[in-house]
Amino acid sequence: MAPVTNARHIFIEIPTGLPEPGKHTAHDTSRTIDLENEPLHGGFLVKTLILSIDPYMRVKMRDASIKSYSPAYAIGEPLYGYGIGRVLRSESSALKPGDHIYGALTPHEEYFVRQDPEQFEVLKNEYNLPLSLFVGVLGMPGQTAYVGWKEFSKAKPGETAFVTTAAGAVGSFVIQLAKLDGLKVIASSGSDEKAAFAKAVGADVSFNYKKDSTKDVLDREGPIDVYWDNVGGETLDLALAAAKDYARIIECGMSSQYNASELYGIKNALFFVTKSLSLNGFIVYKIFHKYASDFYREVPKLVKDGKIKYEEHLKRGLDLVGEGLRDALDGRNQGKVVIVVADD
Structure with missing residues (x-):
């Protein structure tokens, strides 16, 4: 298979107020990836499906010298945050092709290779709920x-x-x-x-x-x-x-x-x-570890049964990450802001 475009949404300038799409973040299509032959070095190759856009991301858009609870985004590199992907290839014993994984370090790019399976969890979707809910009410x-x-x-x-x-x-x-x-x-x-x-x-x-x-x-x-x-x-x-x-x-x-x-x-x-x-x-x-068992036992069923209600503000396309972040920060959203990067 010939290499394919591996689009990214990158951080390009530190904002002083509300981040502006195209000025502080940008969609980049300059890179490609060979999905069959990309070296894994013991890791795993993931196709990104869903990205969560959350207000805390604004805190990461700062000078790296300013300390906080979470590292700053790097200029010229993809944003990252909570997201869901599907494993395409794996040399890790912890993950297998076809696994849907969820993690806080999901880069905002179409495909990525990682060697740290401990940073991701395999989704258990026993009620066959929409994957987008796992970055929202179930995430x-x-x-x-x-x-x-x-x-x-x-x-x-x-x-x-x-x-x-x-x-x-x-x-x-x-x-x-x-x-x-x-x-x-x-x-x-x-x-x-x-x-x-x-x-x-x-x-x-x-x-x-x-x-x-x-x-x-x-x-x-x-x-x-x-x-x-x-x-x-x-x-x-x-x-x-x-x-x-x-x-x-x-x-x-x-x-x-x-x-x-x-x-x-x-x-x-x-x-x-x-x-x-x-x-x-x-x-x-x-502190989530104290409540993880209770959360996963109770909440998916409550959502499935319609006892916990939710709204989603869905946008389709990695190029709309900047718009999604703006919406989340200035209140244009009606519900959880979610970027659908690709279908399964």
């Missing part, structure tokens, strides 16, 4: 919602939770977990359509923060016992003011700060003392 976002809620919410029936970015892949799952635990849920989203979806998955009070004052809603519907924070900034300040004594603040993300030229300074920090509040931030891969 990192769903796992994030599940482990963060189970670990830190200390939820009790009759309490009130406030969830931001409530129509997203994480937030919408948190709403449903909170309702399963018997809580009242206040949900904040960035459009009427997203507010309607958050309501449809169970939120008791769902509002568009661009139209309705978050302070007014919390004053009217609070106080709150649990705050699930995906946005940070002023909304975190408002949640602290609306919190009951002993409320739990769960820090999952701070999307309002990812593209900010100047970070927002919290003004209500004193409430941590006067209200005896607890605050916990977390990175999913650091």
